Amino acid sequence: MLAVKDLHVAYGRIEALHDISLSVPGGKIISVIGSNGAGKTTLLNTISGLIRPRSGQVTLDGRPLPAAAHLTVAAGIVQVPEGRKVFSSLTVDENLTMGAYLSRRADAARTRQEVYAMFPILKQRAGQAAGTLSGGEQQMLAIGRGLMSLPKVMLLDEPSLGLAPKIVKQVFELIQEINRRGVTIVLVEQNARKALAVADHAYVLENGHIVLEGTGAELASNPRVEAAYLGVQAAEA
Amino acid sequence: MEGTSTFSFVVQQMVNGISLGAVYALIAVGFALVFNVLKFSNFSHGGVIGISAYVGFLGALHLHLPLLPTLLLGTLAGGVVASVVEFLAFRSIRKKRGQLVYFFVTSVTMLMLLEQVLVIFFGASFFTYPQLIRTTSFTVGGVSISILYILMMVCAAVAFAVLAWALRYTKVGIAIRAASNDLTTTNLMGVNVDFIVLATFFVSGLLAGLSGVLLGMAYTLYPQIGQLVVKGFIASVLGGLGSLTGAAMGALALGIVEVFLITVMGAGLSPAVIFVLMVVFLLVRPQGFAGVSFKEKA
Ligand SMILES: Nc1ncnc2c1ncn2[C@@H]1O[C@H](COP(=O)(O)OP(=O)(O)OP(=O)(O)O)[C@@H](O)[C@H]1O
Numbered sequence: 001m002l003a004v005k006d007l008h009v010a011y012g013r014i015e016a017l018h019d020i021s022l023s024v025p026g027g028k029i030i031s032v033i034g035s036n037g038a039g040k041t042t043l044l045n046t047i048s049g050l051i052r053p054r055s056g057q058v059t060l061d062g063r064p065l066p067a068a069a070h071l072t073v074a075a076g077i078v079q080v081p082e083g084r085k086v087f088s089s090l091t092v093d094e095n096l097t098m099g100a101y102l103s104r105r106a107d108a109a110r111t112r113q114e115v116y117a118m119f120p121i122l123k124q125r126a127g128q129a130a131g132t133l134s135g136g137e138q139q140m141l142a143i144g145r146g147l148m149s150l151p152k153v154m155l156l157d158e159p160s161l162g163l164a165p166k167i168v169k170q171v172f173e174l175i176q177e178i179n180r181r182g183v184t185i186v187l188v189e190q191n192a193r194k195a196l197a198v199a200d201h202a203y204v205l206e207n208g209h210i211v212l213e214g215t216g217a218e219l220a221s222n223p224r225v226e227a228a229y230l231g232v233q234a235a236e237a
Numbered sequence: 238m239e240g241t242s243t244f245s246f247v248v249q250q251m252v253n254g255i256s257l258g259a260v261y262a263l264i265a266v267g268f269a270l271v272f273n274v275l276k277f278s279n280f281s282h283g284g285v286i287g288i289s290a291y292v293g294f295l296g297a298l299h300l301h302l303p304l305l306p307t308l309l310l311g312t313l314a315g316g317v318v319a320s321v322v323e324f325l326a327f328r329s330i331r332k333k334r335g336q337l338v339y340f341f342v343t344s345v346t347m348l349m350l351l352e353q354v355l356v357i358f359f360g361a362s363f364f365t366y367p368q369l370i371r372t373t374s375f376t377v378g379g380v381s382i383s384i385l386y387i388l389m390m391v392c393a394a395v396a397f398a399v400l401a402w403a404l405r406y407t408k409v410g411i412a413i414r415a416a417s418n419d420l421t422t423t424n425l426m427g428v429n430v431d432f433i434v435l436a437t438f439f440v441s442g443l444l445a446g447l448s449g450v451l452l453g454m455a456y457t458l459y460p461q462i463g464q465l466v467v468k469g470f471i472a473s474v475l476g477g478l479g480s481l482t483g484a485a486m487g488a489l490a491l492g493i494v495e496v497f498l499i500t501v502m503g504a505g506l507s508p509a510v511i512f513v514l515m516v517v518f519l520l521v522r523p524q525g526f527a528g529v530s531f532k533e534k535a
């Protein structure tokens with residue numbers, strides 16, 4: 001289980017996260033919803049070890065996480081960053097190689113086959129520069145690349161951002177499929193409706209504070225959440 | 238240069254230009270490697286070139302090393318010196334997330350510092366490499382090619398073949414390319430970026446070292462010999478900052494243009510004309526030969 005306790009994170013003198021605590025039981029999908037600038041990316045980057053918190057701690061199975069991003073991956077936590085961030089001048093296959101940077105050769109070869117089985121389109125495009133893929137394909141690649149490290153926990157930062165509704169649906173199905181295969185998911189989203197629908201448990205982040213938590217269904221029917229996060233999307237959908 | 242016809246004159250100048258361009262390409266690609274990862278113009282590269290040129294010189298003079306070991310010694314020295322520079326000068330700026338201008342200023346400072354080291358140990362006097370290769374030339378159809386020029390081209394070809402292989406097929410090589418796309422995301426893959434940055438400087442330094450020995454053999458040795466890094470800088474700008482192939486192409490073009498200009502207008506005027514040509518070229522084609530835009534970089 002991944003646990004965040006009393007976390008304060010600041011950029012310079014401006015605090016972006018105030019006293020955040022959340023727990024992510026193994027095997028579950030946890031969603032964190034919040035609007036622009038709420039602190040979602042900051043939260044994931046702190047868990048990943050890219051940002052040092054001012055105070056508080058992050059533990060995995062009771063042990064504090066190392067303070068460097070590359071060691072966090074070794075500990076079993078991988079992040080699929082906001083905006084996909086595929087390595088655009090590397091081929092699709094090389095992107096997967098990067099995802100398996102810490103894996104043993106045999107594990108990497110086996111996982112690569114699994115990822116290609118999951119995403120046949122990536123296999124077709126294996127030798128193509130990742131920058132030439134469509135947005136949806138890039139998101140698949142970013143997720144596939146994350147899987148290459150055989151993570152215990154996958155942190156996903158707005159995987160639906162900028163994608164067509166049909167692709168968004170596929171991405172969320174995929175996240176559930178990855179979860180069924182035993183990977184714990186922390187999902188950060190502005191698309192609250194979808195994120196709450198797949199979540200076992202969810203948190204609402206506003207201006208760096210957690211203001212609400214509950215099961216996905218509870219939050220989806222909470223009047224405050226409906227008004228602030230579901231209203232517009234209900235109209236859109 | 239006993240070419241009588243215009244044709245053999247042109248071919249002769251092309252051969253000279255390509256040989257010179259090959260050494261510029263070694264400088265430019267080494268320069269571009271670091272630029273791609275850290276996005277700053279690393280003029281300390283010139284200091285590394287200078288130190289390596291003298292190390293190769295000392296090996297050849299005092300250890301009586303033949304050609305190949307001298308080249309290897311200088312190359313290796315470049316890798317080591319560049320790594321030390323990264324560790325001592327640039328790492329702490331990177332850890333503090335310093336602005337690009339700090340990197341740039343530090344790199345110029347390191348260039349001057351390394352030059353001063355050479356002045357302290359060798360004085361400001363000129364030295365020449367011992368005779369490592371025969372000075373004869375081949376003459377083919379009125380075009381003469383010196384053995385030194387052949388050496389320059391062969392060294393560059395071998396170095397680029399090894400580099401291309403390493404960047405494509407080794408894990409660290411692929412990680413260096415990934416880091417050139419996005420250092421933070423590379424970190425998120427479990428890559429220790431401190432190591433990758435060090436490795437990038439090391440590889441860049443190897444190229445600097447090799448070019449240093451070749452420059453030392455081609456010209457006389459003096460403490461400021463590393464300032465030829467400017468040629469690498471111009472070449473990588475012409476090629477389009479961000480592309481290694483572009484940097485090599487820019488260097489070849491620069492070598493050829495320079496040789497022609499020197500024969501036409503002499504060595505005094507040609508640097509000024511080259512700068513003007515560079516500015517004009519960049520006005521017409523700001524993304525350089527390779528077409529990578531460098532708008533967001535410094
Ligand atoms: N590198 C930074 N330096 C200074 N302030 C930052 C930095 N990154 C984020 N912030 C600030 O921290 C707050 C939280 O930003 P964060 O990126 O975590 O939000 P977010 O919830 O991910 O937003 P979005 O939905 O737009 O991605 C914002 O006020 C933002 O301006």
Ligand SMILES: [Mg+2]
Nearest residue numbers: 040041042082
């Ligand atoms: Mg964000």
